[in-house]
Amino acid sequence: SQQGEEDPQALSIQEGENATMNCSYKTSINNLQWYRQNSGRGLVHLILIRSNEREKHSGRLRVTLDTSKKSSSLLITASRAADTASYFCATVYHTGNQFYFGTGTSLTVIP
Amino acid sequence: DVKVTQSSRYLVKRTGEKVFLECVQDMDHENMFWYRQDPGLGLRLIYFSYDVKMKEKGDIPEGYSVSREKKERFSLILESASTNQTSMYLCASSYSRLPYEQYFGPGTRLTVT
Numbered sequence: 001s002q003q004g005e006e007d008p009q010a011l012s013i014q015e016g017e018n019a020t021m022n023c024s025y026k027t028s029i030n031n032l033q034w035y036r037q038n039s040g041r042g043l044v045h046l047i048l049i050r051s052n053e054r055e056k057h058s059g060r061l062r063v064t065l066d067t068s069k070k071s072s073s074l075l076i077t078a079s080r081a082a083d084t085a086s087y088f089c090a091t092v093y094h095t096g097n098q099f100y101f102g103t104g105t106s107l108t109v110i111p
Numbered sequence: 112d113v114k115v116t117q118s119s120r121y122l123v124k125r126t127g128e129k130v131f132l133e134c135v136q137d138m139d140h141e142n143m144f145w146y147r148q149d150p151g152l153g154l155r156l157i158y159f160s161y162d163v164k165m166k167e168k169g170d171i172p173e174g175y176s177v178s179r180e181k182k183e184r185f186s187l188i189l190e191s192a193s194t195n196q197t198s199m200y201l202c203a204s205s206y207s208r209l210p211y212e213q214y215f216g217p218g219t220r221l222t223v224t
Contacts, residue, residue, distance in 0.1 A: 031210045042115070042201055042215035043154075050210070088153070092211050099144075099213060103153035 004032075004089045004102035012108040019076040021105040023089030024069075032065060032072050033090045037104070043088060047074075081111045114138075115216040117202050123222045130189040132219050134202030140214070141207035143185035145169075145177065148199040148218075160185055161207055192223045 004025045013019050023032065031050045035043040047058045049065045049072065056063045062075040076083055086104045093100075118133035134143065144159040146169075156169030158177040166177050174196060178186045185204075189196055199220050203213040 033210070033212065035213075035215075040199075040218070040220070042217045043203075043213075044215070045212050048210055048212060090213070092209070099156075099211065101146075101154040103151065 004091050004100060006087075006089060006102040006105045008105060009103070010106045010108075012110065013079055015079060015081055015109055015111050017079055019079050019083070019107055019109070021074050021087055021107070023072045023074075023091075023102055025072075025089075025091045025100075026070065028067075028094060029091045030094050031092045032063075033092065033099075034061075034063060034072075034074050035088045035090060035101075037086045037088065039085070046087075076107075079107075079109045081109050083107060084109045115202060115204055115214050117200075117216040117219050119219050120217060121220050121222075123224065124189075124192050125224055126193060128189075128192050128223075130192050130221065130223075132187040132189075132200055132202075132221070134185045134187070134204075134216055135183055136185075136204040136214070137183065138204065138214065139182065140204035141182075142205045142211070143179065144203040144205075144213065145175075145185065145187045146201045146203065147171070147196075148201055154201065157187065192221075194223050197221060197223045 007022045033048045034046045037043045060077045088104045089102045090099045115136045145157045146154040160166045160179040176188045202216040205213045
């Protein structure tokens with residue numbers, strides 16, 4: 001399977017703390033994307049990082065990509081209760097146009 | 112804003128029934144996808160379509176078929192529903208060029224009894 005793997009599976013933090021989740025993948029990618037899913041809803045695109053980029057920021061989100069280790073991390077700074085959701089990485093490969101989603105990290109931010 | 116809509120949020124069907132799940136997108140996207148999502152298994156691709164009347168099997172096509180007669184509409188069909196098809200079904204769409212960012216519908220939670 002080319003599915004990405006996320007770590008940890010579940011994360012519980014206090015409001016105001018930072019949350020870090022990781023994604024590992026198996027073969028060379030074109031880009032990696034992070035999505036968020038609120039309970040019982042569809043996924044929403046958060047941020048995309050291309051294979052030639054090492055870091056990207058969007059508001060309180062920071063994504064890094066290490067192609068030598070085939071891994072990415074998503075950092076959410078100053079977390080809020082509203083950040084409670086599941087977060088998925090999706091890898092997009094050079095061949096074909098299929099996505100491969102990881103199994104997700106469930107984040108709980110305690111007020 | 113891109114909008115992907117799915118015909119039902121919740122659906123309850125009986126074993127053996129034929130089930131239609133419909134998805135419509137308004138962004139003129141070439142690609143459309145059907146996933147199912149189960150706890151601990153993440154999202155698994157059932158079928159995708161890259162053009163009208165074109166379809167490709169994903170990772171778990173068994174027990175499902177699809178139809179794409181118009182660019183904006185992609186239907187998932189369960190020919191004879193079974194209890195192991197109880198799941199959350201998610202539709203998504205994207206342009207047919209990199210980076211292939213996907214836009215998702217709200218999901219249909221299907222229960223087969």
